[in-house]
Amino acid sequence: MKIAYISCLVMFALAAIVTILQMWLEFMAWDIYLKVIATLGLLFLVILGTALARREYLSDSKLRNEGYID
Numbered sequence: 376m377k378i379a380y381i382s383c384l385v386m387f388a389l390a391a392i393v394t395i396l397q398m399w400l401e402f403m404a405w406d407i408y409l410k411v412i413a414t415l416g417l418l419f420l421v422i423l424g425t426a427l428a429r430r431e432y433l434s435d436s437k438l439r440n441e442g443y444i445d
Contacts, residue, residue: 379426390415
């Protein structure tokens, strides 16, 4: 879980840095920039969604093993 949060934070920071650099320096073509940002956004959503689903599954299985949930 911690790895997923760290990787999402790194991707968010990378997207912010790339956006700031693109606004001020325009170091890549806009179509490439949009592809990079879209890729980072999709990876962010997939990793975070998978981590949250895994945490929910593990929490439910723990509660079932302890007899709190049928």
